Amino acid sequence: MPTRDVWRLRRAGSLDRLSRETEELEAPRSGHARVAVGAVGLNFADLAACLGLYSATPPGAFVPGLEFAGTVEAVGEGAAAVAPGDRVIGLTRFGGYATRVNADARYLHPLPAGWSVAEGAAFPVQAITAWYGISELGACKAGDTVLVQSAAGGVGLNALAILERLGARVVAAVGHHSKVAFLVDHAGLERRQIVVRDRGTFGSQLDEVLRVNRMSGFDLVLDAVAGPFFDPAYRRLRPGGRIVIYGAADLMPSGTRTNWLKLAARYLARPRVDPIQMVSANKSVMGFNLIWLWEQADRLPRAYAGLAPHITRPPHIGRRFAFAEAPAALRYLQSGGSIGKVVLEV
Ligand SMILES: NC(=O)c1ccc[n+]([C@@H]2O[C@H](COP(=O)([O-])OP(=O)(O)OC[C@H]3O[C@@H](n4cnc5c(N)ncnc54)[C@H](OP(=O)(O)O)[C@@H]3O)[C@@H](O)[C@H]2O)c1
Structure with missing residues (x-):
C-alpha cells in the first residue's frame, strides 16, 4: 500500500495543533483516482477551518485543503475520465494538505497545457x-x-x-x-x-x-x-x-x-x-x-467553461512554501499581506 504525508488537526481552534503524519493510503474506490500531489493551493477558508471559524469544517480530526494539482497514479472502477499519467487539477472538500489524495474523479480537471502544477493548484477555488x-x-x-x-x-x-x-x-x-x-x-x-x-x-x-x-x-x-x-x-x-x-x-x-x-x-x-x-x-x-454547492458536481463543467474565455494566463503565485512549511504558509496568509496565491510545493 502506498504511503502519504498529511497535515492534520486533531481539533479545530489553533494553528499550533497542525501536525504532520505519515499514513497508508488505500486503493482508490469506485469513481475515484489516486493523485500524486505536486502542489496544494492555500485558501483563506483553510485558515478559518483551522481556527474553528468555518461552519463547513468536518467535526473532529480533519486534513485541511480544498485544491491541489498533480499526476494520476491509479484509478478506481468507473473513473474512466482519467488515466494514470494524466496531469490534473483537483478540488476536494477538505483533505488537500496531502502528498497523495484519493479524489472523486468528477472533481478532477486537466491541467492546462504549459501550466506548472503550482499554477494548477492555484487556480480552481x-x-x-x-x-x-x-x-x-x-x-x-x-x-x-x-x-x-x-x-x-x-x-x-x-x-x-x-x-x-x-x-x-x-x-x-x-x-x-x-x-x-x-x-x-x-x-x-x-x-x-x-x-x-x-x-x-x-x-x-x-x-x-x-x-x-x-x-x-x-x-x-x-x-x-x-x-x-x-x-x-x-x-x-x-x-x-x-x-x-x-x-x-x-x-x-x-x-x-x-x-x-x-x-x-x-x-x-x-x-x-x-x-x-x-x-x-x-x-x-x-x-x-x-x-455548500459541493454535491452539485454537474455545475463544475459549467464553471470551467464559463471561466475559460477569461483565462488568458496562469494565476499569479505570490509565494511558494515547501509542503513541510504548511503552518508557516498559513500564518503568512493570515497576515493579510499576501499578494496572489500562496501554494505548498510537494
Ligand atoms: N464563499 C466562497 O465560496 C469563497 C471561496 C473562496 C474565497 N472566499 C473568500 O474570499 C476572500 C479571499 O479569499 P482568498 O483565498 O483569495 O484570500 P486572499 O484575498 O488572497 O487573502 C485574504 C485577504 O483578506 C484581506 N483581509 C481583510 N481583513 C483581514 C484580516 N483581519 N486578516 C487577514 N486578512 C484580511 C487581506 O487583503 P486586503 O487587506 O488587501 O483586503 C488578505 O490578503 C476570503 O475572505 C475568503 O474566505 C470565499
Missing part, C-alpha cells in the same frame, strides 16, 4: 469564486462600475482579470499600501482606481475615488471583508446595484488562536441590511459559499 460572484450572481456587463475588495489577493486578481475581459470599470480596495505598486505594475490598474482601506474613513475614500474616476456609484461590489466596510459600499450602490458577499475576512483573528471575546464583539457589530429598504432603494445583497 479562487477563479471559480470570482467567476461565480461576477457572472452568475453579479450579472456583470460591459461598462458596469465594480468595487473589488482584497483586489490583490487570490480571488481579487482573478476578479480583476475577468472584469477586464468583460469591459467593466473597476475600483480596487486593499488593506495595505504595499499592494498598490503590484496592482499598478502587474494588474494594469491606474493609481486613481485604487483605495487603501481605512476603517474610519472608508465612505469618504469611496466618494473620492468615485469622483476622481467620474463614476456615480457602483453597479456591483465584490466583498469578502465585510465588517465596517460593507455599509459604506452598500450606500454607494447605484439603483439596481448588487453587493455579492462571500466572506468576512475582517473577523479573522491575528493570532494563532482565536480570541473569542474580541471575535464576539466584532460579530455583534456585523453589518445588517433592511430588506424592506432594499426594495425602495433598488439594491440587492447576495451571498454564497461554494463549498
